[in-house]
Amino acid sequence: MYWTMRWCSLVLLSTLIIPWATEGKVVNSFHECRQFFCNGEEPFLFKIIKPQRICQYYRSQFHFATAYSTGLRIPLYSAYKVETISYENDKRPKLFFIEPQLDQPDGSDEMSMEQGVENNQALNSDYRNKSYERGHLFPFSFNRGSGKASCTLTNVVPKTRQWNTKWFHFAEKIIKNMMCPPLTTLFVITGAIPSDKFLNERVNIPKGVYSYFSCCSNDSDHRNKSRKKSLKSGGYILQETGMTLITLNELVKLIDESIEVNPKWSEPAVSQSESILLEELEEFLKPKWYERPYSLELSNISMTLFHAVSFIILGVYDCVALVIYGVFGVMCGLGNVVLRIIGVVVAFVNLLLAVAVGVLLAILGLIGNICSQIVFLVIKGFLFIASSLLILITSVVEFLLMSIASIPTHIINALSHLFILLSGV
Structure with missing residues (x-):
């Protein structure tokens, strides 16, 4: 126990003093981290909720992008692209980072530990309720660089252990098996659907979590107007009723009528027929014989x-x-x-x-x-x-x-x- 506590203290100290510590940057637009969006455009335009845009920065590079609601104190979505799944021996820190600029606009770009003045975001103390866990939107194991880049409270929502385990299982299972056509990359929008329930009377407990996938062109010039339409797109949502496959139109209806889809994103990101990918997802979600639960009766x-x-x-x-x-x-x-x-x-x-x-x-x-x-x-x-x-x-x-x-x-x-x-x- 003594050596474990010493090791944890050293890890925590290193995150505070090492120059390449985890960073996050609140921005007016996602221009600096547009590479995580198909066609470099954010997917949704919010009419009522005005989210804060964060380019998540770690070890001198951006890893994913997040639209964060300071009123609900949860991320509305995180956007990322999947190239490989990382299995490095990166340990999740006990205390997740917060984003200083959400409460102090002139604060540091770097993510930091809690300072006791955070009113516009969730805190580690909010998750002391054992009924809920810190559920990642951008998964810990999907980051090619380091999983620690995802360990920020601006990237997690409250999930029960059962929800969190099921979401991780299906998310990794789908990503590992999904194949995009040549010269395309898998772009993912993973978000939460807010509810009227709150954790610790501060942090919104979502009623559903979703992912929407698009196989988009690798063309790095986002000004190219002749970008090809995605050959595959579709998504799924996890709610209390279980896992359901969804199209983009069905997803928008479930999220909120106060948002609209950005046509600059949807034109290349949404395929003409979403049934192709949905059929693949349906096959992935079928339990294998060794995954079926055993009864002890x-x-x-x-x-x-x-x-x-x-x-x-x-x-x-x-x-x-x-x-x-x-x-x-x-x-x-x-x-x-x-x-x-x-x-x-x-x-x-x-x-x-x-x-x-x-x-x-x-x-x-x-x-x-x-x-x-x-x-x-x-x-x-x-x-x-x-x-x-x-x-x-x-x-x-x-x-x-x-x-x-x-x-x-x-x-x-x-x-x-x-x-x-x-x-x-």
């Missing part, structure tokens, strides 16, 4: 074991049927023999896979049940066992009936081949 474990055993029995039955069918096939020609052998091999492979999957699921279920359900089994064990036995007996009967029903089919096939053989003789 005894009845579900019993059903898992039963399905595994049933799968094995069906595999053995198919193998036996294929062997018998193959024997008759030998009499019909060598070509059929080869096909039957291939079928037998495939059946045995399926059997091995069924055994492996069944055993693995059974082990996972049993381990989880032993660790977390001991008390639960003592109280309601008899009821679950009775229910499981009833399901097992019903399923066995159903399986036997289906198996018996399929026997005549195999007998008919065998007799037909025998008849063909006899006819040939």
Whole structure:
């Protein structure tokens, strides 16, 4: 603990005295950091809320841009472009930075630690409520230079742990799998939709968080009027109801009718058909089999074991049927023999896979049940066992009936081949 505290103190001291400390600059326009916007133009024009524009600066370079509301004390959006995902050993600081110029217009460009006079922005003390975390808009791991550049309170909004974990999972998953056409770069606008709820009576708790993606030209000359239209664009939003794919028009309706889309941005940033990217996003968001949650209920474990055993029995039955069918096939020609052998091999492979999957699921279920359900089994064990036995007996009967029903089919096939053989003789 002693060395950990010393290390944290040294890290904090270095952020205050090292010349290349994190910087942020409040600007009148995003001209200095326009490279983070498609066509160098900000996406939205705000009619009521007048956000402060911040070019986020760190280690002598700009990393992303933020539109920040001093009234709500949250960022309305952060804009960035994705070239690589950084996995450097950068540690998140315990205390995030604030932007001095939001409260003192003549203050330093550099981000700094809290000075006790910040009224127009969130503070680290606002997030002492354990129900909410500092949820990044520009993700920590997406910065090619350093993740610490994203650790500023002007880039985070209050999120519950569940929301924050789910958002990070889907955001990184999508970015890692998304492919833009050649000579284009992925530009992202990640923002928050304000609500009427506040954290610590100061910081707005958004009712939704969204990302909108555009694959735009790499042309660095933002004055070029002949820029090509984005080939891919689309987005998604995370709300209490879950994750939803959205088009730009749907997004604007959800955010607020008091904003309008900047046509200088939307003309190159929004593709003619947003369905292409939305279909890709839908595929990315589908959970893989290993991402699906496991249930520790005894009845579900019993059903898992039963399905595994049933799968094995069906595999053995198919193998036996294929062997018998193959024997008759030998009499019909060598070509059929080869096909039957291939079928037998495939059946045995399926059997091995069924055994492996069944055993693995059974082990996972049993381990989880032993660790977390001991008390639960003592109280309601008899009821679950009775229910499981009833399901097992019903399923066995159903399986036997289906198996018996399929026997005549195999007998008919065998007799037909025998008849063909006899006819040939």
